[in-house]
Amino acid sequence: MKNKNYSVLGKILGILNNDFPPYVSKTFSDNVMKNIHMNIDSKNFNYKNFINIAASVFFAIVTAYGLISFQQTESNIIAQENIQKENDLIKRVTDDSSCIKLENQEGKQNDECK
Amino acid sequence: MIIKEDDEIIAECLSGNTDSYKYLVEKYQFRIINTCYKYTKNIIDAEDVAQEVFLKAYQNLSTFKSDSKFYSWLYRIAVNTSLNYINSKEKRNEKETISEENCLIDMNISKDNPRDYYQLNELINTLQPLMDNLPDDLRTLIELYEIKDFTYDEISKKLSIPIGTVRSRLHRARNMLISDFKRINDEE
Numbered sequence: 001m002k003n004k005n006y007s008v009l010g011k012i013l014g015i016l017n018n019d020f021p022p023y024v025s026k027t028f029s030d031n032v033m034k035n036i037h038m039n040i041d042s043k044n045f046n047y048k049n050f051i052n053i054a055a056s057v058f059f060a061i062v063t064a065y066g067l068i069s070f071q072q073t074e075s076n077i078i079a080q081e082n083i084q085k086e087n088d089l090i091k092r093v094t095d096d097s098s099c100i101k102l103e104n105q106e107g108k109q110n111d112e113c114k
Numbered sequence: 115m116i117i118k119e120d121d122e123i124i125a126e127c128l129s130g131n132t133d134s135y136k137y138l139v140e141k142y143q144f145r146i147i148n149t150c151y152k153y154t155k156n157i158i159d160a161e162d163v164a165q166e167v168f169l170k171a172y173q174n175l176s177t178f179k180s181d182s183k184f185y186s187w188l189y190r191i192a193v194n195t196s197l198n199y200i201n202s203k204e205k206r207n208e209k210e211t212i213s214e215e216n217c218l219i220d221m222n223i224s225k226d227n228p229r230d231y232y233q234l235n236e237l238i239n240t241l242q243p244l245m246d247n248l249p250d251d252l253r254t255l256i257e258l259y260e261i262k263d264f265t266y267d268e269i270s271k272k273l274s275i276p277i278g279t280v281r282s283r284l285h286r287a288r289n290m291l292i293s294d295f296k297r298i299n300d301e302e
Contacts, residue, residue, distance in 0.1 A: 003137065004296075005116075005117055005292050006117070006136075006137040006138075006140040006141045007140040007141075008292050008295055008296055009117060009140075009141055009288060009291075009292055010140050010141045010142060010143055010144050010145075011144060011232070011234055011237060011295070012241060012291055012292070012295055013141070013142075013144070013145065013260055014144035014145055014148070014234055015234055015237060015238055015241045016241065016245075016256070016260055016261055017145065017260070017261055019144070019145045019148050019149075020144040020145065020147075020148050020234040020235075021144065021147045021148045021151045021157055021160060022151075022157060022233070022235070023157065023231040023232060023233045024143060024144055024147055024161070024231060024232045024234075025161060025230060025231055026230055026231060026232060027230070028139075028143050028147070028161060028164070028165075029136055029139040029140045029143055031165060032136075032139045032143075032165050032168045032169065033132075033133070033135070033136050033139070035165060035169055036132060036135065036168075036169060036172050037132070039169065039173070040132065
């Protein structure tokens with residue numbers, strides 16, 4: 001993107017207004033543009049970094065939540081199974097009406113009573 | 115020859131074409147560096163401060179209101195940045211006045227590498243004849259807009275001509291000056 005007309009116009013405006021320094025580096029405008037591009041790049045880099053960090057945190061939270069939920073479900077299932085087993089045992093012990101009946105009738109132990 | 119108006123260039127920059135900003139830098143670099151030079155009294159520092167000025171202006175381009183001239187806005191940024199620079203320099207206890215040493219360094223740079231620097235004082239005498247050669251109406255417009263800092267609207271009212279005519283005549287005057295200036299100073 002080279003257009004010398006703007007630089008020439010700049011010189012004309014400087015001379016017309018008697019507003020110019022003793023000398024100006026010919027690479028001044030290139031240096032300014034380099035600076036601007038660097039600034040834009042660093043802004044983009046910061047933005048990308050922010051996005052990366054935010055994504056990492058998000059996935060960490062989701063994973064942690066998933067693991068905790070899974071663990072809770074697992075322990076609930078185990079607990080429920082245990083309760084179920086205990087209930088069955090209790091039921092088998094408490095619900096002995098058929099055994100009593102059989103014992104009374106025959107005095108024998110029924111397999112159901114074991 | 116296409117010389118875009120400042121507001122056109124600004125619109126291009128805002129729409130994502132960063133490289134267009136170079137046109138504004140090239141157009142105003144001499145005046146802005148000189149403004150900074152008046153404060154810093156040192157050309158190397160002046161260029162550094164001017165770089166900051168153009169960077170700040172770019173970062174705040176979206177806040178620029180097109181009802182004022184871009185140069186006036188840039189000039190205000192240059193003054194504020196230069197004052198900040200002086201204050202920070204004082205805070206850093208670098209109150210040294212512009213030493214002869216600094217001036218010598220500047221002089222050496224300009225003498226050693228004349229091809230790396232623009233020296234406008236050598237061109238002063240070439241511009242006046244070009245201005246004199248311009249038709250009266252165009253010269254008046256250049257004087258009003260570029261030297262006396264009138265806006266298009268003010269010129270339009272003062273000369274009783276439509277704003278469109280002011281724009282097109284100014285465009286023509288600039289193009290004539292640029293092509294003659296390039297021809298005389300062998301700038302291709």
